[in-house]
Amino acid sequence: MNDLLKLALKHLSLALSILMIMLGCHSQPSATLSLGQAAHGLMLNDGLRIYSAATELGFNFRLLARAQDLNMVKAVEILLYSPAGPLRYLFSLEEALAGIRVGYARAGRCYYQINLLDAESQNLYTYESYLDKAPLNAISPLDLKVGARSLRVASEGISALVMHPLDIDGNVSHDEIHVLIEQPGGNILEKDIHAERLVAWTYLPSDDHTGLMNITAYTAQARGERNEVDILPNVVNDFILSKLNDPISTSPRQTWQLAFEAFEDVLANPLESYATLSIQAQSEFQQAMSPWYLSLNRPIIDNHFSLSIPSAPYAGSYQLKAYAGRSFRESNLSSHPHIPLIPWRWLSLDPAMLEVGPIIDTQGALVDDGTSLTLELLKESPAFQQQSAPRLTVNLTLNQGMALWQVPKVGASYLRLRLLDHERILFLPSAQNPLKLAP
Amino acid sequence: MNPNDPMFDDRNPQDENTFVVSLKRLVWLLALIILIPLSVMVLQGISQLFRISQQASTQLNALNSISLRKADEGMLTWLPDNPDSPRKMSDFEREQLSHDYLLAYEELNYALLSEDISGLESHFQEGALADVLNLLQAKGFESRRSQEKSQFITWDHQLELYFYSPDGITLALRDSYHYAQAFVLEADILHMRFAKRSMDVLLNLNDGNWRIHHWRILQEESLPTPDRKPLRLDNIYGINYIARSAPFNDLWPKFNPAEVEEDFARIQGLGLNTVRFFIPFPAPEGLFEHLPNFLALAERYELRLIPTLFDTYTCYCLEDMPKAMAYLDRLLPYLNHPSVLIVDVKNEADSDFSYRGKNRVRTFLTYILRYVRSYSDKPAFVGLINLDEKLIAESDAISLHHYDYAKNLPKRIAEAKSYQKPILLEEFGFHTQIDKWPDPHTRRDQAIYYQDIFAITSTSGLGWLVWTLYDLPEGSMPGGREVERHLGILDSEARAKEVIQVLRGHIVEASWLERTRKYLWLSRPILLSLIFLLMLGLALSFFSKHRK
Numbered sequence: 001m002n003d004l005l006k007l008a009l010k011h012l013s014l015a016l017s018i019l020m021i022m023l024g025c026h027s028q029p030s031a032t033l034s035l036g037q038a039a040h041g042l043m044l045n046d047g048l049r050i051y052s053a054a055t056e057l058g059f060n061f062r063l064l065a066r067a068q069d070l071n072m073v074k075a076v077e078i079l080l081y082s083p084a085g086p087l088r089y090l091f092s093l094e095e096a097l098a099g100i101r102v103g104y105a106r107a108g109r110c111y112y113q114i115n116l117l118d119a120e121s122q123n124l125y126t127y128e129s130y131l132d133k134a135p136l137n138a139i140s141p142l143d144l145k146v147g148a149r150s151l152r153v154a155s156e157g158i159s160a161l162v163m164h165p166l167d168i169d170g171n172v173s174h175d176e177i178h179v180l181i182e183q184p185g186g187n188i189l190e191k192d193i194h195a196e197r198l199v200a201w202t203y204l205p206s207d208d209h210t211g212l213m214n215i216t217a218y219t220a221q222a223r224g225e226r227n228e229v230d231i232l233p234n235v236v237n238d239f240i241l242s243k244l245n246d247p248i249s250t251s252p253r254q255t256w257q258l259a260f261e262a263f264e265d266v267l268a269n270p271l272e273s274y275a276t277l278s279i280q281a282q283s284e285f286q287q288a289m290s291p292w293y294l295s296l297n298r299p300i301i302d303n304h305f306s307l308s309i310p311s312a313p314y315a316g317s318y319q320l321k322a323y324a325g326r327s328f329r330e331s332n333l334s335s336h337p338h339i340p341l342i343p344w345r346w347l348s349l350d351p352a353m354l355e356v357g358p359i360i361d362t363q364g365a366l367v368d369d370g371t372s373l374t375l376e377l378l379k380e381s382p383a384f385q386q387q388s389a390p391r392l393t394v395n396l397t398l399n400q401g402m403a404l405w406q407v408p409k410v411g412a413s414y415l416r417l418r419l420l421d422h423e424r425i426l427f428l429p430s431a432q433n434p435l436k437l438a439p
Numbered sequence: 440m441n442p443n444d445p446m447f448d449d450r451n452p453q454d455e456n457t458f459v460v461s462l463k464r465l466v467w468l469l470a471l472i473i474l475i476p477l478s479v480m481v482l483q484g485i486s487q488l489f490r491i492s493q494q495a496s497t498q499l500n501a502l503n504s505i506s507l508r509k510a511d512e513g514m515l516t517w518l519p520d521n522p523d524s525p526r527k528m529s530d531f532e533r534e535q536l537s538h539d540y541l542l543a544y545e546e547l548n549y550a551l552l553s554e555d556i557s558g559l560e561s562h563f564q565e566g567a568l569a570d571v572l573n574l575l576q577a578k579g580f581e582s583r584r585s586q587e588k589s590q591f592i593t594w595d596h597q598l599e600l601y602f603y604s605p606d607g608i609t610l611a612l613r614d615s616y617h618y619a620q621a622f623v624l625e626a627d628i629l630h631m632r633f634a635k636r637s638m639d640v641l642l643n644l645n646d647g648n649w650r651i652h653h654w655r656i657l658q659e660e661s662l663p664t665p666d667r668k669p670l671r672l673d674n675i676y677g678i679n680y681i682a683r684s685a686p687f688n689d690l691w692p693k694f695n696p697a698e699v700e701e702d703f704a705r706i707q708g709l710g711l712n713t714v715r716f717f718i719p720f721p722a723p724e725g726l727f728e729h730l731p732n733f734l735a736l737a738e739r740y741e742l743r744l745i746p747t748l749f750d751t752y753t754c755y756c757l758e759d760m761p762k763a764m765a766y767l768d769r770l771l772p773y774l775n776h777p778s779v780l781i782v783d784v785k786n787e788a789d790s791d792f793s794y795r796g797k798n799r800v801r802t803f804l805t806y807i808l809r810y811v812r813s814y815s816d817k818p819a820f821v822g823l824i825n826l827d828e829k830l831i832a833e834s835d836a837i838s839l840h841h842y843d844y845a846k847n848l849p850k851r852i853a854e855a856k857s858y859q860k861p862i863l864l865e866e867f868g869f870h871t872q873i874d875k876w877p878d879p880h881t882r883r884d885q886a887i888y889y890q891d892i893f894a895i896t897s898t899s900g901l902g903w904l905v906w907t908l909y910d911l912p913e914g915s916m917p918g919g920r921e922v923e924r925h926l927g928i929l930d931s932e933a934r935a936k937e938v939i940q941v942l943r944g945h946i947v948e949a950s951w952l953e954r955t956r957k958y959l960w961l962s963r964p965i966l967l968s969l970i971f972l973l974m975l976g977l978a979l980s981f982f983s984k985h986r987k
């Protein structure tokens with residue numbers, strides 16, 4: 001009785017499916033395969049067919065069979081060979097007759113294999129074909145990827161907008177994308193692109209003006225957030241170097257005040273920052289005894305850069321060079337002596353007691369406490385023997401511009417005083433050389 | 440008087456003995472005093488050495504870092520880049536990309552087999568990751584039901600760079616690769632598809648790793664069954680060649696061109712025209728060095744060749760496909776040599792059915808057969824002990840191996856003829872091991888067997904290859920079977936056995952006794968049983984009389 005009922009149900013299901021197909025209620029078939037073709041030695045007539053279709057929701061399969069063919073089929077197996085690996089679905093014959101939906105979402109071509117298991121022989125009859133699933137329309141939000149986030153004006157475009165607009169299943173859609181590029185100068189560029197080989201892209205052209213370039217992209221049904229690219233000035237082409245105080249004295253407290261400003265690119269766009277200034281300063285003539293050299297690199301901030309250079313230790317003229325981008329500036333820095341003279345006197349002659357000071361700078365102030373005074377006792381006159389080694393060298397520090405020193409007897413005849421950039425030679429008092437106490 | 444003369448020695452021997460003993464004791468004491476500290480020092484030195492080596496080993500281990508997992512080389516080649524790509528790719532970037540891309544597929548296959556998804560996010564993202572995870576979830580459901588696994592092996596990736604973004608983090612390429620996707624249940628394969636696939640791939644560089652972002656299949660083509668190539672095998676008379684000095688696997692590593700030339704000359708001299716030889720997989724040392732010479736020698740002696748590939752290989756594993764295809768690709772130019780008659784892709788493949796799975800062997804060899812038949816100029820078949828319908832369907836010819844009674848051969852030939860393809864009796868042979876228990880043969884038995892076989896092949900119009908040229912006293916034999924050493928038509932000194940007369944067309948008259956002699960071994964157990972029964976009867980009668 002049960003068998004009779006099953007048979008009746010099977011035939012009813014078959015009749016219904018045929019009716020549905022005839023009424024056009026089935027999915028539009030993209031491939032129709034006669035079962036007899038691919039099967040190895042399958043003795044079925046072409047009354048047994050498979051309908052397959054790629055739909056938005058996946059792949060639909062339906063088996064259409066005549067009653068006499070159904071007894072042979074026990075189960076229906078569908079294999080999909082996806083980019084990620086094989087997928088396998090197993091269905092009963094009733095399901096296959098009513099229509100099977102396999103939720104496969106990936107766009108592109110997918111090869112499938114349908115196996116029908118023969119109930120009696122347990123043999124598998126195999127059919128192979130493929131379905132092409134097209135991507136759907138792109139959905140919001142669109143993801144605008146901007147390669148380089150900044151560009152320089154008047155430069156070749158090296159930034160690009162890259163997009164892969166996705167449909168609801170995560171497939172890259174073929175929808176046309178309308179791209180709007182609003183440049184800082186006010187120009188609005190429009191371009192239509194679409195994904196090719198899974199990627200839609202376009203160069204982002206630079207502008208002659210600095211500022212933000214706004215990029216908007218949308219399709220007929222999807223939009224994304226606006227993206228931006230900074231259009232930056234090009235490299236420095238011009239700038240101004242100003243000396244705020246020159247010359248200065250050689251006092252350690254003194255600095256040359258320099259100002260670098262009005263950095264501009266070739267299109268006279270001011271460079272607010274993004275550039276580096278290299279500065280070199282050195283003695284005009286390399287002095288063997290007292291060379292001076294300065295080298296530094298500093299970033300430009302707010303199109304301005306101030307620099308304080310401590311005074312060179314010796315009075316003279318110094319060469320200054322400044323580089324930024326393609327631009328170069330040159331100037332001279334000069335300094336004069338800090339102390340006009342070194343006053344001194346002998347407080348006593350035997351023992352010889354020397355008082356140095358008060359030492360007053362060019363502005364009439366006492367030199368700083370702690371300033372070093374160097375005293376050298378010499379056998380020969382340095383006027384004739386420049387290189388003669390001192391018998392004794394002593395460093396004293398000034399206190400309120402003064403220093404006191406008892407000269408030891410070491411057989412020297414001369415005393416050399418060195419203070420900052422000043423030098424003075426004294427005769428030492430002796431029996432043969434009776435000197436007055438003060439100059 | 441000689442004071443040294445012991446006759447004149449007036450010392451007391453007792454005293455002398457005491458002195459000697461004392462001296463000995465002293466020497467021993469000194470030796471002990473020196474040796475004990477010395478041995479302690481040596482032991483200490485050894486222990487120090489051991490301690491230092493342990494310390495060094497620990498430090499060395501501590502410095503061991505986990506080396507980067509590297510993809511197999513030779514799996515990927517680059518086609519010329521799209522010249523309109525906004526950015527050129529440096530060699531370093533290309534190498535890094537190639538490496539990451541191949542590792543992605545390795546990780547995918549690992550995840551499919553193991554269902555361990557922890558590594559996937561390092562290689563896939565967005566749509567590609569969704570595909571992989573969806574597949575694993577679906578597969579997981581199925582595998583719980585049926586304990587099956589799936590596999591996805593790719594090889595021969597040919598990449599064409601289409602787009603490389605100016606910022607160097609997005610890349611679109613077209614990949615054309617071969618793949619095998621399969622469902623595996625226990626050892627056997629349920630379903631498998633081999634195909635060449637063309638696919639667009641989008642990759643993103645994140646955290647220093649290239650990840651597959653999206654993919655889309657464009658086209659696939661599986662290897663169709665090629666048309667049958669015209670082939671005549673009825674005029675094949677040849678030998679399965681095993682070198683005497685380097686039998687079986689030793690042929691290529693110990694290749695001796697002088698010996699091969701001498702053998703080829705001898706084979707030609709015997710009136711034979713074909714040589715079947717074996718190429719193991721993986722390719723043995725010396726193969727590609729000596730194969731050209733081997734082919735040239737065959738050409739010189741006008742011998743046709745039947746190379747038998749994948750010898751000794753019994754895994755039929757999908758993961759071996761890349762190496763197997765590389766092996767085939769490298770061999771293809773040699774297979775096209777004019778001396779090559781037909782390619783045998785595997786020797787006695789059906790013997791692996793039982794433990795590797797019938798479907799596995801069939802699907803693996805089906806692909807190999809189609810590949811060889813498609814990409815070489817030569818026909819191909821597979822060596823079989825028992826005919827296999829599926830493998831024969833993929834072959835240009837049918838190979839029969841027959842070591843059974845000659846009388847059973849016609850039935851097998853009739854069965855093979857039903858496939859309507861050229862048939863070659865690729866192997867037959869008869870040993871001459873006289874002490875083989877329980878089946879000893881004489882050389883005359885061998886000659887009679889050959890004569891019987893030739894009578895059948897001649898009436899059936901079959902070509903044949905005998906196993907083998909020489910007896911093989913040296914080297915190891917397959918399965919350690921001693922009988923393999925006695926299958927030659929010449930003995931180990933290259934002296935002709937009686938079978939050579941048969942090859943030369945002389946008829947060996949076999950008496951009924953000779954034809955039944957091989958069954959005489961049965962007489963030995965029967966005789967022994969009779970003797971045993973007789974003895975038992977005598978003993979019983981003796982005991983029964985004694986009791987009375």
